[in-house]
Amino acid sequence: MSEREFARAAELLSLKTLDITRSRRISIRLDIKEFYSKLANLGFFSPKRNSPLSVPRLIFLNDYEIISFYNSLIRGYLNWFRCADNFTSAKNIIWSLRMSCLKTLARKHKKNLKWVLNIFTVNVSVKTPGGNKVSLPSIHEITQLNSKFLLSDQLKQPDADSLFKKYSLRLHSSRFLFSKCAVKDCCNTDIEIHHVKKLARRIDSSGKINVLTSNNKRLSGIGAILSAVNRKQIPLCSFHHLEFEIGNYSPLDTDFISKVYKIDCSNLNFEEIFLGRQSN
Ligand SMILES: [Zn+2]
Ligand SMILES: [Zn+2]
Numbered sequence: 001m002s003e004r005e006f007a008r009a010a011e012l013l014s015l016k017t018l019d020i021t022r023s024r025r026i027s028i029r030l031d032i033k034e035f036y037s038k039l040a041n042l043g044f045f046s047p048k049r050n051s052p053l054s055v056p057r058l059i060f061l062n063d064y065e066i067i068s069f070y071n072s073l074i075r076g077y078l079n080w081f082r083c084a085d086n087f088t089s090a091k092n093i094i095w096s097l098r099m100s101c102l103k104t105l106a107r108k109h110k111k112n113l114k115w116v117l118n119i120f121t122v123n124v125s126v127k128t129p130g131g132n133k134v135s136l137p138s139i140h141e142i143t144q145l146n147s148k149f150l151l152s153d154q155l156k157q158p159d160a161d162s163l164f165k166k167y168s169l170r171l172h173s174s175r176f177l178f179s180k181c182a183v184k185d186c187c188n189t190d191i192e193i194h195h196v197k198k199l200a201r202r203i204d205s206s207g208k209i210n211v212l213t214s215n216n217k218r219l220s221g222i223g224a225i226l227s228a229v230n231r232k233q234i235p236l237c238s239f240h241h242l243e244f245e246i247g248n249y250s251p252l253d254t255d256f257i258s259k260v261y262k263i264d265c266s267n268l269n270f271e272e273i274f275l276g277r278q279s280n
Contacts, residue, residue: 028085029085029086030084030089032093036096039097042160042161042164043055044097052097052099052100053100053103055100055104058108059107059108060180061167062179063120063126064126064129066105066108067101067120070097070100071134073158073163074097074136077093077158078145082145082147082148083147087146087147088147098122101124102116102120102124103116105120108187109187110187122139123135123138179191179235181235182234182236182257183236183251183253184256186237186250188240190237190238191235191236192235192238193233194244195233196222196223196227196233199226199230200223200227201230209228211227218276220247220276221274224274224276225252228268228270229263229268230263244274249270252270254266
């Protein structure tokens with residue numbers, strides 16, 4: 001690497017010191033304090049409590065997506081930190097991100113850290129639905145890493161914002177439909193999809209949606225709700241799926257439903273529709 005490239009590396013690392021000694025040894029240091037304030041701005045760390053934080057905007061993702069989000073971020077930062085002389089202290093930052101990941105999983109499952117460590121281990125790994133393993137870089141792997149100069153194209157700082165964007169886009173994809181129970185505040189993860197074959201939906205001259213079959217029979221139950229929103233499937237955890245099937249209504253998450261079906265359902269009374277009591 002040329003001296004100019006070193007200077008560029010230093011600039012990229014927003015360094016405090018760039019010492020060019022008489023022996024032409026160049027020292028590059030990562031400003032740890034400044035980096036923590038960056039993590040605080042991104043919502044990973046609380047400077048007040050001096051502690052890693054869970055990230056609420058990630059809890060609607062699947063476990064493996066949360067872990068793969070942190071994995072991309074951590075691997076990016078590790079690469080970027082490796083040319084710093086204080087790489088060993090920079091590893092503490094990685095530890096904070098690992099804790100933030102565990103706390104996000106704990107928050108998602110409404111469990112404590114002990115539970116999360118028991119399920120995912122300290123290396124934070126999980127199987128994807130496709131059977132592959134997703135995990136953070138293991139503690140062992142990180143311990144083995146030494147500081148070294150990398151190629152200049154590896155000196156690009158990972159862009160946490162675009163990672164957030166990439167992962168929040170998944171929330172709007174159809175896969176998201178299958179990842180959460182449609183009942184308000186339900187965090188159960190055993191999601192089943194209830195399908196209906198045929199919708200019964202009529203819009204009268206005033207624009208009002210009626211859930212009526214061709215022989216004017218009023219529908220009730222999940223079929224009526226799906227007809228009202230004009231969609232053929234709804235994700236429910238196994239508990240709520242059964243409840244709905246036997247006719248017990250629980251309030252649906254209207255924000256979630258608006259988002260996944262891309263409709264405005266503010267004027268629909270799901271409970272009345274479910275019970276078949278919708279007035280004409
Ligand atoms: Zn069903
Ligand atoms: Zn549920």
